[in-house]
Amino acid sequence: MTAISVSNLQKTFQTKRKAAGLGGSVRALFQPEYATVEAVRGLSFEMEQGELLGFIGPNGAGKSTTIKILTGILHPNGGQASVLGFTPWKERQKLAFQIGTVFGQRPQLWYHLPAIDTFTLFGKIYELDDAFTKKRIAFLTEAFEIGDLLETPVRKLSLGQRMRCEVAASLLHKPKLLLLDEPSIGLDVVAKQHIRDAIRTMSAEEGVGVLLTSHDASDLEALCHRVIIVNHGQIVYQDKVSNLKRKFLTRKLVEVRYAEEVAKNFALEGMETLKTGRYGVKLTFDTRQTPADAVLSRLSSAGTLVDITISDPPLEEVIAMIYEQAREEK
Amino acid sequence: MKKYWHLFKVQLINSLAYPGELIGRSLVIFPFMWIFYQLWKVTFAANGSTEINGLTFPMTLWYLMIAETIELSRPRLANTISEAVKDGSIAYTLNKPYNFLLYHFSTSMGETIFRALVNALLGSALVWWLVGAPPSLLGWPLTLLTMLGAWTLNFCLSAFIGLAAFIVEDTSAFQWIYQKMAFILGGLLIPLDFYPEWLQAIAKALPFASMTYGPARLFVSPTIPAFLSTLAMQAIWILVLAILLTITYRRNISHLALNGG
Known part of the structure; x- marks a missing residue:
């Protein structure tokens, strides 16, 4: 049902418009200007x-x-x-x-x-x-x-x-x-x-x-x-x-920690490095371009993995992206 | 109807939330009555008679005490509605299954009762001490009943101004005018009896007189015919205003634009 x-x-609202300051207020008194807000x-x-x-x-x-x-x-x-x-x-x-x-x-x-x-x-x-x-x-x-x-x-x-x-x-x-x-x-x-x-x-x-x-x-x-x-x-x-x-959470965040020190210019194909530490790296990838499987095998081939976290970006970011797209389409 | 009775009761309890404030606000009747006492003592002395147009000095003071009680305890409904429109909280009063006007009627009555009681108690104590006992016991019940009519009338007029807030949002100018009309044409500062005949006739035909002059005058010379004619006058005005109010409400509600959120 x-x-x-x-x-x-x-729904539209009429709002009074008024220029800044006292002069504007006086003018608005005699010649009110209305702006239509389409809510x-x-x-x-x-x-x-x-x-x-x-x-x-x-x-x-x-x-x-x-x-x-x-x-x-x-x-x-x-x-x-x-x-x-x-x-x-x-x-x-x-x-x-x-x-x-x-x-x-x-x-x-x-x-x-x-x-x-x-x-x-x-x-x-x-x-x-x-x-x-x-x-x-x-x-x-x-x-x-x-x-x-x-x-x-x-x-x-x-x-x-x-x-x-x-x-x-x-x-x-x-x-x-x-x-x-x-x-x-x-x-x-x-x-x-x-x-x-x-x-x-x-x-x-x-x-x-x-x-x-x-x-x-x-x-x-x-x-x-x-x-x-x-x-x-x-x-x-x-x-x-x-x-x-x-649809929108195809971008993943990966954080890994290795047993040994990692190179300063750590980079793997199909992934973007966000941050490199002494033992750890923060990366991002898109599952449409690079399957998770490939990412994991590349990461493990780079050294001995101690810890790994894969997460979605916050939904806020996704929604911000949708707003952005809607604006571009106009 | 049960829900409106309950609303009235809840507002009655609510008005006791800050007893200190309730009493504190009512204390203002002391300086008012003191000033009236001085003012009219001099006037009566200058006039050289004990009676002006049927009112003695003690009667005048008791009259003013009742008039002040009505004025000081009447709820600022126009203000309440216009604040609710301005801050958007009117959304809640509009989306409950009750009549918007009756809701405000019930709550404003609930707000008035204790305030009026405290005002009348403090005012009476002072006036009694200054000029002696009130003229007649019969005045109490008759005035009490017409006070209800007075507040209902006040409700209609304030609600009328309040509804203007649906369109203009801020109604303080209208409220100011209304209050001054009530002062002058209602006989709040000077009993209408002291006005010239023609002005008396105009004032008594207007609703303001039924709000303050009617009940207050009844208190000092309570007679059944005077009581009935005050009631009748109130009833006529309430009827007229209630009809206008309902029409205005229906018309204005579609103009409402809510602020915030």
Whole structure:
């Protein structure tokens, strides 16, 4: 079943332009100049029920705007969208019962109150019966490991703790679809891991679909089945995460350590030397040009191998490469 | 409707998060009432009579205490909405299954109650000490009920200004104008009774008078007919403004452009 279907979605904003300084401000007062910002330019995509879809792009790519249109907060200037069968901006309240949202940069929990109060309040807002709310809170408390945080005023929680409560709150009414806008922003590695684990568990157990925006590629790797890469309000790439890796992660990094000292000008055919140390070398090669087999045999013929590490370049680099390609194609 | 009641309750608890701040802010009623006391003492003395247009000196002070309580405890809703538009947090109030206006109504009422209570307590203590007991016990319940109407009215007007934020983002100029209108045409500094007849007639027909003058005047001369006519006036304005508000909301929501993120 299709959870989200978007075709040719467009959103433009009018922003006032003003020259620098006081003179510019005065001029802008009498002759305002407007610049049209095209935040979303003809976006089309589909998302299946239960899918984990990543929406990746740099700042200002139109990710958040798209999410805000899909939740019904913003009205698009053109195009169609259907979320769980609703047109978001026309049926915002009906849709709200079915989806959960988290905007990583803004809190939805009441700042001065303990999270449990907001949870109970959300129970009322989503018209859940009290017994269900209670059971659900107990369940989410376990899934997100927030048992000892629930009774602390939210303002006293760390960002990581708060985010876990935020995501848990968004799942209280058992939504079919979770829209997460930058859920991992500002979090440290451990806190990110915590949130991802919980989201993955919830998705597996309840079949909730997750549309997640991020500018952090590691979110994708850890969570998503499929990725859509956007830039300047347009899709520049969409595929399964595994395909993305297969296609773009052909360049490998190799680090080797030998039992004896290596030559300063260490070089092997089909590989590029990045760094040479006294006993070790760091190289890179492309599997499309040089098979790993050949690389290994060449490396071992150069001396007695003590240690070897082969790794993929970080996904960030891959995505940067895709942006680069998209720019060149224009 | 249950959810709005709950929202009200949660905001009520929330407003107690910083009790020190709550009381501290209300202390401002002391200097205000002290200044009014001095000002009107001189005025009444200069006038040479104990009564001006039906109000005695103690009545005037009690009137001003109620008017100040309403003004000081009314929530700055226009500001709340326009801040939420500016920093983008309005995204959350718009994507929950509740009516945006009713949400703000419930929470702003929840914000008001304790503030009004503390203001009224501190204000009454001072005025009582300065000029003696309030004119009539009946004033309390009648004024309390019309205060609810006053805040509802304030809600409609502030929400109206707040909705302008969907388009212009910053509404502080409108808020300033609104506040000054409430000061002058609502009878916050000078009871409307002291105005010339023609100005009184204009002021009393406008919603500002139903917000401050109505309940405050009722407090010092509480009669059932006055109570009913204040309520009726409030009801008419609330109805008119609520309709306008709903229409404006529907129209403005599609203009909303969110900042940040």
